[in-house]
Amino acid sequence: MLERILINGLVISGTYAVLAVGFSLIFGVAKIFNMAHTVLYMAASYIIFFSLNSLGIHYVFASALAILLTIIFGILCYKFLFDRVKVHETAVMIISISVAIICQELVLMTLDGSYRGVPSFIVGSKELMGVSVLYQHMFVVLGCIITLIGLWILLTKTFLGKAIRAVAQDQEIANLMGIDVSRVCLIAMGISAGLAAIAAVLSAPLEPLYPAMWLQPLILILAAVVLGGLGSIKGSVYGALILGFTETIVITVIPGGSFLRGAVSLLAMVIVLIFRPEGLFGVVFEEETL
């Protein structure tokens, strides 16, 4: 029981963490509330599905293709849609929801609404401290950890990362310091879309594919991002861990818990926010407290 919770919790929260970090990144840098973030995840999953089934290429090439196409799609969305109405945040929200609906309907038209699956990347399992762990689960957890560490190195050790963090802190001052703000935002959008695609590559064999698969993770990553504090990358990871484990415990322990998975983890989020309104790692400005 306990080890099942540990493994499944790590797998679920790893995927959520990669998705939530991508969302948090584009929100922090470009101040865009991208409701279509999990649609990028869905698009990447379906691209893998197509290239495996129709093109018949190897899993590695399919993953590379998925990541590449998703990044291009994300950048196009940003360039032609979100960037133009950036000032009106609710308009951005509506436009991204519309993009999500269009993608969902396109999938529904090309395939029907049935559940589909992608075969595992590596099959088999290994005994690990008395518990048999699927290689696929280990692959997901390792992949998530490597991705997050890579992102952390990119943000803290490179010049580009410094520019991204500067833009996230203050766009106008970053502009005065000679940083091309719109280009940095575009790169951030590319990284964010890439993270969504990586999450899809890692977890596509574990999750069923269906046209509305973007809604459930979207709610969870929004909750995770808010729980950790908006714009804080570290906070998003912790938020995803908390929510992922809550969800797993609910599913495993409570009978019929799959109905309640969303409800209980969101309840946890509400309770945390009542006691810490700025999230776990959010920054609060003294003059804004009420």
Added chain:
Amino acid sequence: MIYHLRWMWQWILGEVFSRPGRLIAMLFFLTLFILPVFTTTPSTLRFLILAAIYAIFAASWDLLAVTGQVSLGQALFFGSAGYTAALINIHFGFPIWVTVPLGGLSAVFIGLIAGMPALRLRGFYLALVTLAFPVIFTGIIFIFPEFFGGEMGLIGIDRISKNRVIVYYTVVLVMMVSGFIMWKLSDASSKIIRTGIIFHAIREDEIAARLAGINTIRYKLLAYAISAFFAGIAGGLYIHFMRIAGPSSLTVFFSFQVLLWAIFGGKGTIYGAIAGVYILFPMTEYIMIYEWGENFRHIIMSLILIFTLLFMPEGISVWILDKLGIICRRCKVVNFANRKNCRACRAPLHLENQK
């Protein structure tokens, strides 16, 4: 008598016919009243009734947006009021004019509970917390399937009336009255009711509003209560019209839908939300008539939304009113855009065009 009539006519000329916004509103409501004379086909009436119900709902969302609180979970009020009204109607057999207001009151109660976190949260944090509540309520419904009907929902609810035309007039009248009340409550330029300007002040700068001596907490909760009440009225009418109260009225997608309507019409203006519903909803239903419409309607709707918002990000009603009307710089009176001089003070309106 004739003097009074003439005075009335002069008043209508001055207050309605010379202001583009009010003229459009009057024409719109007249059309709604005359429409059943021309067509009484069940399908037309059906989507007009639904449009009126959704218009109340979208306007209630907009009232909350006036205070700067974006709610992503407005379906909570709609759905919970629907369930309350349905339960009262089924178990006690009360008629519709009791169940719908009671549903509204229960929504107020739930809204005040849901509004508690709103006192400490703002902006996106608040939006996300409101998103959580309908999901939690859906969880409660699935825990007690015998009481709430589970996934199938509650059935066996009274209909509003056997005659569709009577249903239509009831719903449209409720929509007009509640829309007018909400518009008046959120109208910043009203001289009688202060809530409008206070709501706007809270949205612009909450701390400055507190400095001005406004109890912002009380007014934010008041906005929550009013918004929840009207959303609840819409929810009650909806279950009595559809005669089923199910979890489909609590989905996240339904909460997003109301955002699409209200922001398309114009955020923070009650008339914008109503206009948004009356433009988008019949369009969706109209596309359904064609054979290909079933598959393409969401795509077409989304494309229309995207292109509208790209060119008029403030919403369609704000854009149209900006084009039609012009405010005199000297006396701040609204004029039609094609006039040369202000109708009140004769000052020239288009100064830059004369060069």
